[in-house]
Amino acid sequence: MFLSFFFFFCGLALITQVKVEGCQQPKNVFLLAGQSNMSGRGGNHNDTNNIVKWNGKIPPECASNKNILRLNANETWEEAHEPLHNDIDYLKTCGIGPGMPFANAILAAKDPSLRSIGLVPCAIGGTRIIEWSRGTRLYRRLVDRAKASLTCGGKIRALLWYQGESDTSRHDSKLYKVRLEKFFNDLRHDLNHPNLPIIMVGICSADQGPFMNRIRIVQLNYNDTNVKAVDAMGSTFIADQKHLDTKSQIRVGQKLAAAFLSSFAHPH
Ligand SMILES: *[C@@H]1O[C@H](CO)[C@@H](O)[C@H](O)[C@H]1NC(C)=O
Ligand SMILES: *[C@@H]1O[C@H](CO)[C@@H](O)[C@H](O)[C@H]1NC(C)=O
Ligand SMILES: *[C@@H]1O[C@H](CO)[C@@H](O)[C@H](O)[C@H]1NC(C)=O
Ligand SMILES: *[C@@H]1O[C@H](CO)[C@@H](O)[C@H](O)[C@H]1NC(C)=O
Secondary structure, three states: OHHHHHHHHHHHHHHHHHHHHHOOOOOEEEEEEEOHHHHOOEOEEEOOOOOEEEOOOOOHHHOOOOOEEEEOOOOOEEEOOOOOOOOOOOOOOOOEOOHHHHHHHHHHOOOHHHOOEEEEEOOOOOOOHHHHOOOOHHHHHHHHHHHHOOOOOOEEEEEEEEOOHHHOOHHHHHHHHHHHHHHHHHHHHHOOOOOOOEEEEEOOOOOOOOOHHHHHHHHHOOOOOOEEEEEOOOOOEOOOOOOEOHHHHHHHHHHHHHHHHHHOOOOO
16 A cells, blocks of 8 residues: 555656656747758868868857757757757758857846747758748748747747858849748748748858849848848858858857847837
């Protein structure tokens, strides 16, 4: 009799614990999508065998914090750490991206409603906008992960979008506006979040060719009060001259945070 009570309570304790663990849930959820610069390549370099390696350097702006979680590839919340996209964009060598500096800058604002941050990394290097259109694998995964991120409560506060470099051809750059609008509208519809705030990064480049500016114009002039853009112009690059270095990723992450804090932190 005593023993069965004992096991009963042990079982109860176990169930409670499992439940609490399974339901670790950040209040403010941010979706991160786009291509390599969102995924993060800061701190990457070639080793002596010409294999791309991350240098492992994590500046304080990108540090882990118990109040910053990430939804891992298994759709489980865990404490976030660089490289944030490691198990998502796993075919590439990931380094520092804008996600951790974004989250740290949000916490630094010390807004009582923004003390618990959840990041949902979804970016994949080299992807074009049509690879994110409704029905594609990346789109479905974004929606699935977004839904999984709310299993135990919380709210999606914004989508952070850093993409467009792969759409700078003559043909694709013309279609970018229509494709981007459709992607944003479909996503808002499928997440049942018609006013989902979106903050995107305006791309810049030394060698993106003559049509890059078409993409920038679309990004920086998007006509929607719930869509804001920050500008990557002025960024510096790692040795491949293609990807933002750590310093510039911190700058972009902090710009994204400033845009969120000024436009979306306290919706009317
Ligand atoms: C994620 O799931 C896979 C397959 O179910 C498993 O092999 C792996 O250990 C899991 N990883 C983590 C971090 O839970
Ligand atoms: C990374 O971002 C910068 C700045 O927006 C851009 O110039 C560069 O082309 C991007 N790299 C890739 C591979 O997308
Ligand atoms: C911007 O959107 C508003 C509201 O939807 C619309 O009335 C206006 O004509 C648009 N402006 C441009 C330049 O497209
Ligand atoms: C690594 O070396 C290759 C070949 O020289 C070069 O194309 C690439 O940009 C380098 N990558 C980095 C991250 O430095």
